[in-house]
Amino acid sequence: MNKLIFLFLMFILALPPGCEKDAGYPDLISGFWAQEAILEDGTAVEMSTCEQSTRLLIEQNGVYRLYSSCDVLERSGTWIITNETMLDLSMDRWNGSNKYEPYPVRFTIIKLSATELEIRIRTFIGDRKKIVLFTPVAQDNLAGMTPGELLELDRYNKTLRTYIYRFVKHE
Amino acid sequence: MKAVALKVLTLCILTLVAFSCNKEDPGIADQLIGKWTLTDKTVGNDPVILSDCEKRSTIEFQVNNFCLLYDACTGDTTNSGWNYKYEMLNISVHLPAAYYIEQLDNTDLKVRRNDISPSGDLQVTVLSYSKELK
Numbered sequence: 290m291n292k293l294i295f296l297f298l299m300f301i302l303a304l305p306p307g308c309e310k311d312a313g314y315p316d317l318i319s320g321f322w323a324q325e326a327i328l329e330d331g332t333a334v335e336m337s338t339c340e341q342s343t344r345l346l347i348e349q350n351g352v353y354r355l356y357s358s359c360d361v362l363e364r365s366g367t368w369i370i371t372n373e374t375m376l377d378l379s380m381d382r383w384n385g386s387n388k389y390e391p392y393p394v395r396f397t398i399i400k401l402s403a404t405e406l407e408i409r410i411r412t413f414i415g416d417r418k419k420i421v422l423f424t425p426v427a428q429d430n431l432a433g434m435t436p437g438e439l440l441e442l443d444r445y446n447k448t449l450r451t452y453i454y455r456f457v458k459h460e
Numbered sequence: 461m462k463a464v465a466l467k468v469l470t471l472c473i474l475t476l477v478a479f480s481c482n483k484e485d486p487g488i489a490d491q492l493i494g495k496w497t498l499t500d501k502t503v504g505n506d507p508v509i510l511s512d513c514e515k516r517s518t519i520e521f522q523v524n525n526f527c528l529l530y531d532a533c534t535g536d537t538t539n540s541g542w543n544y545k546y547e548m549l550n551i552s553v554h555l556p557a558a559y560y561i562e563q564l565d566n567t568d569l570k571v572r573r574n575d576i577s578p579s580g581d582l583q584v585t586v587l588s589y590s591k592e593l594k
Binding site: 315321342344346348349350351352353354356358363365459 | 545546547548550555556557558574575576580582
């Protein structure tokens with residue numbers, strides 16, 4: 290009898306801790322965020338008017354919407370936090386031809402509180418141009434470029450950069 | 461001995477049930493089932509005057525996660541899917557926008573929806589419905 294009780298208690302202790310939310314991150318990240326700063330390799334970038342206007346509406350059902358004053362449309366995608374340290378967003382990426390297509394992008398969460406969100410990504414300059422992070426940028430215009438210029442541009446686009454995006458929550 | 465083993469097994473099963481996770485709320489989903497008529501709308505804190513035909517527009521939630529959206533002004537009915545998950549009412553044709561349920565009982569439904577205005581501000585729309593009683 291005592292053995293059975295002991296086994297039962299061990300079974301209870303071995304159970305996972307029930308239905309806890311993932312450290313409350315969905316509650317923290319849900320909200321209306323305004324882009325406050327962009328850092329490139331640790332140096333603050335002077336944000337354009339468009340970048341200053343960037344807004345991120347994150348909702349707890351795993352969907353977000355993205356607005357910038359210079360963007361032709363409001364963009365949307367999905368979000369999920371994994372391992373409590375990664376923010377995965379499906380974002381628009383220029384296909385190099387004629388349209389944007391959904392593309393998975395993973396950010397490292399540096400800071401997430403009730404009022405601040407700071408995320409980091411290390412990627413190629415060329416990818417930064419193609420992906421709407423979080424403001425669209427003009428695509429390279431290759432018309433009239435010499436082979437040497439194209440090579441130089443290609444090398445530049447294959448340079449890695451670390452980008453940090455900082456948002457503050459607006460009520 | 462067999463009786464004790466049975467009791468332990470019963471306790472284990474009950475414990476597993478108690479620890480089970482469910483992100484959906486079947487109670488709210490069940491309460492939504494039915495046909496709802498639009499009665500009120502506010503955008504920001506400003507009431508919106510609904511036309512007579514808008515007041516006859518309905519949304520009908522069915523048990524198979526299917527819903528019908530009837531626009532009385534155009535006469536069109538749109539087929540859509542719906543679910544209630546992560547404390548949000550998701551109607552597929554309205555995505556990426558979704559709704560927070562502010563009030564739900566046997567006769568009244570009030571939902572809130574967030575959007576981004578053309579000027580980049582948060583815009584909150586609240587829609588109120590009353591249930592059509594059979």
